[in-house]
Amino acid sequence: xxxxxxxxxxxxxxxxxxxxxxxxxxxxxxxxxxxxxxxxxxxxxxxxxxxxxxxxxxxxxxxxxxxxxxxxxxxxxxxxxxxxxxxxxxxxxxxxxxxxxxxxxxxxxxxxxxxxxxxxxxxxxxxxxxxxxxxxxxxxxxxxxxxxxxxxxxxxxxxxxxxxxxxxxxxxxxxxxxxxxxxxxxxxxxx
Numbered sequence: 001x002x003x004x005x006x007x008x009x010x011x012x013x014x015x016x017x018x019x020x021x022x023x024x025x026x027x028x029x030x031x032x033x034x035x036x037x038x039x040x041x042x043x044x045x046x047x048x049x050x051x052x053x054x055x056x057x058x059x060x061x062x063x064x065x066x067x068x069x070x071x072x073x074x075x076x077x078x079x080x081x082x083x084x085x086x087x088x089x090x091x092x093x094x095x096x097x098x099x100x101x102x103x104x105x106x107x108x109x110x111x112x113x114x115x116x117x118x119x120x121x122x123x124x125x126x127x128x129x130x131x132x133x134x135x136x137x138x139x140x141x142x143x144x145x146x147x148x149x150x151x152x153x154x155x156x157x158x159x160x161x162x163x164x165x166x167x168x169x170x171x172x173x174x175x176x177x178x179x180x181x182x183x184x185x186x187x188x189x190x191x
Contacts, residue, residue: 011042012050017063026126028058028113028121059120062110066128067105071094074135082143086136086184089159090177096167104167132156142166143188151187155180 008018018040021032033054037044051057075088103109107125114122136155140148148177162176 011040011046014040014042015047015050015057016061016064019057020065023061023110024103025101028054028110033057055120058110058114059124062107062121062124062128066107066124070128070131073132077138077142082139082141083181083184083188086139086155087177087180089132089135089155090162090172090180091168093159093162094172095179097163098171102166102170104158105163108163129156129160132159140184140187145166145184145185145187146190147187151183155182158183 015036018036019031022036022039033044033047036054036057037047037181042048047057051060066125073092075085077085079085080088095120095188107128111117111119111122111125115127116122133149133152133156135152137148137152145151158176161174166172
């Protein structure tokens with residue numbers, strides 16, 4: 001992954017790396033294009049040669065950095081039981097929040113800050129949240145849950161709440177993992 005200070009990186013990549021750092025840490029609305037250009041070590045003209053607008057930068061940043069964000073949460077479908085894979089998401093969240101600067105789910109943060117469901121970045125954010133729900137649904141289906149989509153939506157909501165709590169507290173409460181286990185187990189028991 002490119003770092004904002006990697007002067008050998010292409011300007012576009014430096015802008016995206018800087019955007020990822022600043023937008024996640026400080027918020028989209030708090031960071032202007034002037035500051036983005038300064039910290040990325042590029043001119044505003046260069047930014048607009050690569051991106052038509054700040055909105056395009058936000059959407060592209062989420063699109064390009066999103067896979068790296070979600071990769072750390074998903075266990076491969078051939079490792080462990082479906083239950084273990086579903087709970088791995090909450091364990092990974094706890095570790096991410098405990099050992100680093102953690103500002104919550106970047107997808108939820110950007111989408112809620114923009115407050116426009118049709119914004120290109122909100123569309124990208126929704127895509128990644130749908131990937132999380134689909135992951136939970138695959139695990140619930142594999143475990144034999146009666147309504148795998150319902151439990152997947154419940155687990156996604158729980159994840160978003162645990163992520164917000166982690167941003168406020170640093171680390172997630174043990175209750176998040178316990179609640180995820182109870183939801184998953186109850187869904188499978190009804191199956």
